[in-house]
Amino acid sequence: xxxxxxxxxxTATEGAIVQINCTYQTSGFNGLxxxxxxxxxxxxxxxxxxLDGLEEKGRFSSFLSRSKGYxxxxxxxxxxxxxxxxxxxxxxxxxxxxxxxxxxxxxxxxP
Amino acid sequence: GxxxxxxxxxxxxxKGKYVELRCDPISGHTALYWYRQSxxxxxxxxxxxxxxxxxxxxxxxxxxxxxxxxxGSVSTLKIQRTERGDSxxxxxxxxxxxxxxxxFGPGTRLTVL
Numbered sequence: 001x002x003x004x005x006x007x008x009x010x011t012a013t014e015g016a017i018v019q020i021n022c023t024y025q026t027s028g029f030n031g032l033x034x035x036x037x038x039x040x041x042x043x044x045x046x047x048x049x050x051l052d053g054l055e056e057k058g059r060f061s062s063f064l065s066r067s068k069g070y071x072x073x074x075x076x077x078x079x080x081x082x083x084x085x086x087x088x089x090x091x092x093x094x095x096x097x098x099x100x101x102x103x104x105x106x107x108x109x110x111p
Numbered sequence: 112g113x114x115x116x117x118x119x120x121x122x123x124x125x126k127g128k129y130v131e132l133r134c135d136p137i138s139g140h141t142a143l144y145w146y147r148q149s150x151x152x153x154x155x156x157x158x159x160x161x162x163x164x165x166x167x168x169x170x171x172x173x174x175x176x177x178x179x180x181x182x183g184s185v186s187t188l189k190i191q192r193t194e195r196g197d198s199x200x201x202x203x204x205x206x207x208x209x210x211x212x213x214x215f216g217p218g219t220r221l222t223v224l
């Protein structure tokens with residue numbers, strides 16, 4: 001099976017930078033997804049990392065280290081609308097590549 | 112274009128009843144997934160379809176749960192003899208192919224009294 005660990009809750013200030021970490025233990029790792037989910041809404045795709053390194057997409061960046069079983073999502077210039085749950089999900093090879101989700105990190109952005 | 116749609120948005124039923132939840136994926140998406148999400152948890156995988164066939168149903172909790180996708184598009188998740196523990200948000204997602212980015216629907220909130 002897979003074990004995915006991320007902090008339950010984080011708080012940050014509008015305009016600041018926040019890093020949400022995700023560690024995982026799995027066999028046959030293929031890639032790692034990050035999704036954003038606002039309360040009462042469906043998850044929306046943010047990023048997918050397969051190779052080591054940092055991928056930047058606007059205010060959001062995602063980093064992966066396969067050897068360390070570690071990823072982080074970096075959010076810059078935080079806005080109030082960034083308050084949401086951030087879900088880390090891992091897909092494995094040899095199967096259906098179906099993502100297994102962590103419990104999510106609830107990010108609260110305050111003025 | 113239209114995203115993934117799910118009906119109903121809310122369903123309240125009594126313990127022991129049968130329910131059907133419907134998912135309309137994005138047109139052309141061959142892969143369809145069902146998840147269940149409880150409060151404060153991430154989505155929990157239930158079943159995955161590639162075309163008309165259930166390619167992986169390892170996440171279905173027991174034989175009260177069943178899903179179909181007869182024409183490779185719309186899918187229905189069926190729950191027999193519902194129990195209070197089945198209460199959750201049932202999410203459907205589709206992707207162009209297996210392993211691609213998933214697009215989620217708004218979910219069906221099921222409440223079993």
